[in-house]
C-alpha cells in the first residue's frame with residue numbers, strides 16, 4: 001500500500017513539474033508558432049474588436065489638426081516603406097500619453113504623446129515611439145500575448161468548467177497590454193535598428209522618455225509606455241548610446 005501511495009505521489013509530482021515547465025518555457029514557443037500561422041484577416045479582426053472596446057472604454061476622437069496627423073503618418077509610412085493598406089496608424093485622445101500596437105498592424109498614438117514633442121518640424125521623437133510600436137508589431141507581441149493568455153485561461157476554464165474566464169482573460173490582456181521586459185527590449189532594439197537605418201537620431205525618443213518620466217514620477221501614474229520594464233533609465237541610456245553611432 002505504502003509503495004502505491006509513493007508511486008501516485010511521484011507521478012503527481014512529475015506531472016506537476018511537467019505542466020509547470022511546459023507553461024514556464026513552452027508557452028512562449030507555442031505562442032510564436034501559433035502567431036505565425038494565424039492569417040492576417042484574423043489578426044485584423046482581433047485588432048478591430050479590441051479597438052472598438054477601447055473606443056467604448058477610454059479613447060476619444062483625436063483633437064490633433066488633420067495636417068499634423070497626416071504629416072506624422074506620411075513621414076512614418078515613408079520611413080518603413082509601407083502604405084495605409086498594410087499599416088494602420090490611428091490617432092486618439094485620452095488623458096494620458098501612450099502608444100500601443102494591436103494585432104492586424106494597428107499603431108495607435110495618443111494626442112498627449114504628440115503634444116509632448118519637442119520638434120514639430122520632423123516629429124522625430126514621435127517617429128521614435130512609432131518605431132518602437134513597429135517593433136511590437138514585427139515580433140507579433142500583442143498577438144503572442146493573446147495566445148499565451150488564451151492557453152492559460154483555456155486550462156483554467158477546463159478545470160473549473162467556466163468558459164467565461166477564458167474570454168475575460170483575452171480581453172483583459174489586450175486592453176492592459178503589459179509586455180514583459182524582454183518584449184520591450186526587443187521593441188526598443190527594433191526601433192534603434194529602424195531609426196539608424198534611415199539615419200534618424202534616437203536622441204529625441206530618449207528625451208521624450210525622460211520628459212514623460214519626469215511628468216509622471218509616481219509609478220502608479222506612469223503611462224503604459226513607461227510603466228513596463230526595462231526601466232526608463234536603461235532605455236534612455238541605450239537610445240543615447242545608439243545615437244552616438246549615427247552619422248547624420
Ligand SMILES: [Zn+2]
Nearest residue numbers: 132136184187
Ligand atoms: Zn512597448
